[in-house]
Amino acid sequence: MKLFDEPIEFAAQPGIGAPVWAGRAADGEDLLRFAIAVHRAGGRIAALWGEDARPAAGCFRLDCAFGINEGHAWVSLELPAAAVACPVYPDLAGIFPAANRMQRATRDLVGIATDGGDQRPWLRHGGWPEDWYPLRHDSAHEVGVGVGFPNLPSDYAFVQVGGEGAHEIPVGPIHAGIIEPGHFRFSVIGERVLRLEERLGYQHKGVERRLAGADFATGARLVGRVSGDSTCAYAWAYAMALEAACGVAPPPRALMLRAIMLERERVANHLGDLGALGNDAAFAFGLTQFMRLKEDWLRLNAELFGHRFMMDRIVPGGVAGDLDPAALRRMVDQCEVIGREVKALRAIYDEHPGLQDRFLTTGAISADLARELSMTGMAARATGLLLGGRCYRQGYTPPPPFDRLGVRPITDERGDVAARVAVRFDEVFESLRLLKEIAVAMPGGELRGEIAPVPGGAGLGIVEGWRGETIVGVRVGADGRLARVHPHDPSWQAWLALEHAVMNDIVPDFPLINKSFNLSYSGVDL
């Protein structure tokens, strides 16, 4: 089939995962035209990555996933290997600004580059040579190679802001709190932020290199540790991609258990963030109250699943572990208690003038900006965009089990910190409702199906995690092991939104704005 009347021929991805249509662009021109068509239709770039496919196909490959109304269009572009040392493809950042950093990361890792635009390195800070690409097969493939490179920190060309009284505040990579490392360069006049430029990559630990050549089970453990707070979303997206690649459908009970874990992960993170947001507005009461609720929640996770964050419980083919009726009853009982508590705390938050003064109008972004930056997830919905993989919308059917759960879409039009707080509150209530609904509708049956590797198989998995669209692309090699796995975090796009959200606010509001997004560093640095 065709999409947007463009020449690329698409085929629907088989299986019961998120709706994906995969196709091959004949050349860079086709890809560029398709990207423009997606943009014109209000779509977005969902992920972009590269692969050294010389052993299997004699070429390099660029993969782009675009978010369209009906689901995702996955376009591959083959780049001839022989012609030049660093094959090029058209720069998509002019159409989708969010492509910029993904393209630069792809160059650093695979050695395929855009034909123009921003050529600054992104992940490579000087720890390995410029002409050495970790994901190339001739860069020797066993883990441990490249250990001997000298670590020579390189300069980074931040965009400078000039003028009377303008100055810079550099922050990081180590931040004041207990959070992940990254560098923020503020250009300010007095207290007012004129510009923020992020430099990330400090968490880069070569996850994709570790994934290359791994077996399916090892891959699950690695992908489950791309971003610890989203381990269930990643593990599910990886499983979904592999199940599509190998033609396997997980049993219905496993799908429901995955949904339970995903919603429990969402609630845990929202509870923690709602507390931290209170704290960043000097309302320590909020932190104390929400952190106690989160601890209660995590302790039940440990009892029900044997792990406080449910790591390694979603596996390719199904789930590892079951919940008996007594466990489900305990879960429902806890949902009732937590629901009551959060409702009472919401009333306190809503009626606290000091807190609302900090939340309202702070760190605002518009729906148009969110769309231009290809945002997804909670922060995008807080601008009024009706996005989200779990909910029905005109032309889109969510994948099982969400097709039968009727998830209520939650949005807020304001786009500020207050809106992101409101969306979090509403999503907590909606997830609690879903958990209670799932508990009474649990299907019986198997927990896990066999998954046999299909050499050459490919799949794309998309899961609506608590932050947003969590994507994993997988290609299986001729040896039945993982040839290429690319995990994509929704933070790639949302980090750009943060740069805009902080503009014209004051420096002391940055921690609050930052926390209202709470983006992943490890998820984008990989």
Add this chain to the structure above:
Amino acid sequence: MIPLLKRILRTGILTEPPAAADIGPQGEIKRLSDETLAILGRALTIREVDAGSCNGCELEIHALNNAYYNLEGRGIKFVASPRHADMLLVTGPVTKNMENALRIAYDCTPDPKLVVAVGDCGCGCGEVGALFNENYATCGPVDNVVAVDVRVPGCPPTPLALMQGILTAVKRR
């Protein structure tokens, strides 16, 4: 204001009270507090450095300050600068891109200083530690970069394990 005060009163003090038993969270919290205070007088300050984790360890380090564990209420406090710290609590694996920052933080921490490596990656142990061993982007476990006094394994370690690790480091000095 009244609903807020009512909620505080209704919540009460949740910090798990000292218990006679040596097992279980309560016993550990009590022992940690007593021994730490005996050695350090009134306070221990910790600078947490994430040198490459997946943020799983950070979630549990956050939990140390919730009302149940109430680490700060017992005189153990996280500080913003390594210059104010007695201890570095480091998660890993240490990435090459964080190697220099970690060394600088270590050098800025006044002597005598303690270093606690957190998590299977930071300690270089277990199945997960092996998955995140040295490669082109990673220096491996924390003690490949700075001297480590105590290791707290786990993926991620529980808040209780973290407390035990902190105590062990203090005792060792």
